[in-house]
Amino acid sequence: MFHGEVSNGHKRSWGHININVSDLDASIAFYQKLGFSTFLPAIPYLNLGLEQENTVDEASARALGLPAAPRGRACIMQLDDGFPKLDLTEFVDLDQREPLENKDLGVVRLCLVTEDLAADYQALTADGVSFLSPPQSCYERLADVATCIDPDGTRIELLQVHLERWGAFL
Numbered sequence: 001m002f003h004g005e006v007s008n009g010h011k012r013s014w015g016h017i018n019i020n021v022s023d024l025d026a027s028i029a030f031y032q033k034l035g036f037s038t039f040l041p042a043i044p045y046l047n048l049g050l051e052q053e054n055t056v057d058e059a060s061a062r063a064l065g066l067p068a069a070p071r072g073r074a075c076i077m078q079l080d081d082g083f084p085k086l087d088l089t090e091f092v093d094l095d096q097r098e099p100l101e102n103k104d105l106g107v108v109r110l111c112l113v114t115e116d117l118a119a120d121y122q123a124l125t126a127d128g129v130s131f132l133s134p135p136q137s138c139y140e141r142l143a144d145v146a147t148c149i150d151p152d153g154t155r156i157e158l159l160q161v162h163l164e165r166w167g168a169f170l
């Protein structure tokens with residue numbers, strides 16, 4: 001786990017990445033195809049669970065920049081047992097926009113490293129996962145990349161790194 005020392009002497013480490021989704025059940029099924037499992041069927045500090053809609057308390061909504069008292073469902077997923085965790089949140093009463101694209105500012109995609117991109121691409125496309133393109137070899141064949149799209153358009157990059165070719169960079 002990465003730990004960063006900050007000026008006050010306290011350490012920080014990865015916690016989670018949040019993805020807002022329109023259909024929690026469909027999104028769980030998608031991320032399970034990528035190898036995620038449910039870590040916790042809720043996000044307890046937001047008062048949101050998997051089974052029924054609840055209301056986010058006022059203080060949490062304010063802290064996250066949400067309108068007062070949004071309703072929704074949520075869960076925490078994980079890849080293996082590590083960090084960061086992946087929070088999936090479905091708000092049922094908010095006006096939401098499309099996710100950002102790679103040309104936009106802000107967080108535009110998540111990256112998962114794979115040992116065999118070609119095999120993952122074949123298995124995932126056979127399982128109905130959509131990709132922007134087949135795997136592509138990047139500059140100097142330093143890595144192979146393919147980007148799939150979750151049910152709401154969030155981009156997930158699958159990356160196979162060829163470190164044996166990185167000598168000049170390491």
